[in-house]
Amino acid sequence: MTTGHLLVITPGLRAYREYLLQSISREFRVHLVATEPPTWELAYTVGHTVVADLSDVDGLVRIARAVDAEQALDGVICWDETWIEQTAQVASALGLPGGDRRCVERCRDKYRTRAALDAGRVPQPRSVLVPGREEALAVAGDIGYPVVVKPRALAGSFGVVRADSPAGLLQAVEFTEASGELAPDLPAHERNILVEEFVRGPEISVDSVVHRGTVTPVCLARKEVGFEPYFEETGHVVDPDDPLWSDGTLAEVIVRTHAALGFTDGVTHTEIRLAPSGPKVIEVNARIGGGMIPLLHLMGGGPDLGLAAADVACGRPPRLRAATGHRRVAAIRFYYPPKEDSVIADVRFEKSMLPEQVVRCGPLAAAGEVKSPPPRGLMDGRVAYAIALGADAATCRAALDEAGQALRVDVA
Known part of the structure; x- marks a missing residue:
C-alpha cells in the first residue's frame, strides 16, 4: 500500500540509482520528470513527464502544479547534484518541505x-577564494604546501587536485579552470577557484x-x-x-x-x-x-x-x-580502463574467478564508449564495479582485489 505521492526530478544513471526508485516505489506513488522517455523506470513509476530542459524552473513548476492538481503531491525529491537547486524552487512553489x-x-x-x-x-x-593565479600562489604560500585547489561549485571531485609546490599549483589552477567544461549545467562564477589547506x-x-x-x-x-x-x-x-x-x-x-x-x-x-x-x-x-x-x-x-x-x-x-x-560490512570498488581514450568493446567479469563475498558486479561502460582513467576520466571513466559483503573490511577489500583480477576489459 502506497503512503504518498512523490515527484522525482530525473532518475539518474540506472546502475547508480535504480535501487532508490525501487525502494521508494514500494511506499510512494512516483511521478518522474526526465529528459528522455523512461524505459527501466516504468516499473517504479505511476506517471512521467518528459522535458527538454531541467534548468527551466518555471516549466518544472507548471509540471508540478499539473501533477498536483490530479493528485496532491506530498513531496519533491532529487538526488542529482546538478538539479537540486531547481528542485528546491519547485518545492518552495508548492509549499512542500525542502524548499529553502x-x-x-x-x-x-x-x-x-x-x-x-x-x-x-x-x-x-582554511579556505580562500582567489580571482587568479598570482593570488593563488600568494595564498598557497601563506597556507603552506601541500594545498588543495578546487572549483567553487562543481561536484563529484571534478576539478579538485592537490598541489605540492608553486609549479604544481599553477598546473592545478589550470586544471580546475578547465574542469567547468565537464559539467556545463552547473553554476559558474567569475571568481571560481578555492585554495584550501590540505x-x-x-x-x-x-x-x-x-x-x-x-x-x-x-x-x-x-x-x-x-x-x-x-x-x-x-x-x-x-x-x-x-x-x-x-x-x-x-x-x-x-x-x-x-x-x-x-x-x-x-x-x-x-x-x-x-x-x-x-x-x-x-x-x-x-x-x-x-x-x-x-x-x-x-x-x-x-x-x-x-x-x-x-x-x-x-x-x-x-x-x-x-x-x-x-x-555485515559492505564495500564497493570501481574499476578503470587500462589507458586513455580506450574504446570499449566489452566489459565482463569471469564469474568462475569471483570469490563468494562478491554479491553484485557489473559494467559501467557500454560497447563503443570511450573511457579514460583519471584525470581525464573523473567518475565517468569508470568501466565496472563490484560489491562485497563480509565479516570485516579486510575481507571485503581482499574480495574486491580478486574481483579486479576477474575483470576483463576488451578495448577495440
Missing part, C-alpha cells in the same frame, strides 16, 4: 559553505536525514581515494560496527554543521577528514550520497536511506527500520 533554495545554495557553493561554517565555528580547512587523515562520509531541524546520521562510509594528486573516489566501505559511531566529537560536528547551514529538512551527504586534531568538514551535499553508498548500507542490513529521504521530503519523520538478522 538559499540553504541548498549554501551547500552547492563551496565558498558559501565555508562562510557559513566559519560563522558557526565548525572545524574545517587536511591529512582518512576521509569519511556521513549521510543524514533531517526532519524539522533534527539531524539523524544514518550511514557512515570510509572513502577510498586514488589517482593522486586527484581525489577520485575508487571505493567505499560501510561497517555497521564502525567505532566512529561512538565518537561524540564527530556527532557534535555533524549537528553543528547542519545548524550553521540552516539545513532543517531533507537529506545530506557530509564529507569529513579525520585530522589528528579532530574531524574537519570538507563539504556538504544537499542530497543523498552517490557511489552506491546508501545501497551498501542497505545490503549490509541497515535502514533504507532512500525511503527515509522520501519520508522527510514529504515532511514526515523518517522511517529507519534496520533489517532483521546479522548485519
Whole structure:
C-alpha cells in the first residue's frame, strides 16, 4: 500500500540509482520528470513527464502544479547534484518541505559553505577564494604546501587536485579552470577557484536525514581515494560496527554543521577528514550520497536511506527500520580502463574467478564508449564495479582485489 505521492526530478544513471526508485516505489506513488522517455523506470513509476530542459524552473513548476492538481503531491525529491537547486524552487512553489533554495545554495557553493561554517565555528580547512593565479600562489604560500585547489561549485571531485609546490599549483589552477567544461549545467562564477589547506587523515562520509531541524546520521562510509594528486573516489566501505559511531566529537560536528547551514529538512551527504586534531568538514551535499553508498548500507542490513529521504521530503519523520538478522560490512570498488581514450568493446567479469563475498558486479561502460582513467576520466571513466559483503573490511577489500583480477576489459 502506497503512503504518498512523490515527484522525482530525473532518475539518474540506472546502475547508480535504480535501487532508490525501487525502494521508494514500494511506499510512494512516483511521478518522474526526465529528459528522455523512461524505459527501466516504468516499473517504479505511476506517471512521467518528459522535458527538454531541467534548468527551466518555471516549466518544472507548471509540471508540478499539473501533477498536483490530479493528485496532491506530498513531496519533491532529487538526488542529482546538478538539479537540486531547481528542485528546491519547485518545492518552495508548492509549499512542500525542502524548499529553502538559499540553504541548498549554501551547500552547492563551496565558498558559501565555508562562510557559513566559519560563522558557526565548525572545524574545517582554511579556505580562500582567489580571482587568479598570482593570488593563488600568494595564498598557497601563506597556507603552506601541500594545498588543495578546487572549483567553487562543481561536484563529484571534478576539478579538485592537490598541489605540492608553486609549479604544481599553477598546473592545478589550470586544471580546475578547465574542469567547468565537464559539467556545463552547473553554476559558474567569475571568481571560481578555492585554495584550501590540505587536511591529512582518512576521509569519511556521513549521510543524514533531517526532519524539522533534527539531524539523524544514518550511514557512515570510509572513502577510498586514488589517482593522486586527484581525489577520485575508487571505493567505499560501510561497517555497521564502525567505532566512529561512538565518537561524540564527530556527532557534535555533524549537528553543528547542519545548524550553521540552516539545513532543517531533507537529506545530506557530509564529507569529513579525520585530522589528528579532530574531524574537519570538507563539504556538504544537499542530497543523498552517490557511489552506491546508501545501497551498501542497505545490503549490509541497515535502514533504507532512500525511503527515509522520501519520508522527510514529504515532511514526515523518517522511517529507519534496520533489517532483521546479522548485519555485515559492505564495500564497493570501481574499476578503470587500462589507458586513455580506450574504446570499449566489452566489459565482463569471469564469474568462475569471483570469490563468494562478491554479491553484485557489473559494467559501467557500454560497447563503443570511450573511457579514460583519471584525470581525464573523473567518475565517468569508470568501466565496472563490484560489491562485497563480509565479516570485516579486510575481507571485503581482499574480495574486491580478486574481483579486479576477474575483470576483463576488451578495448577495440
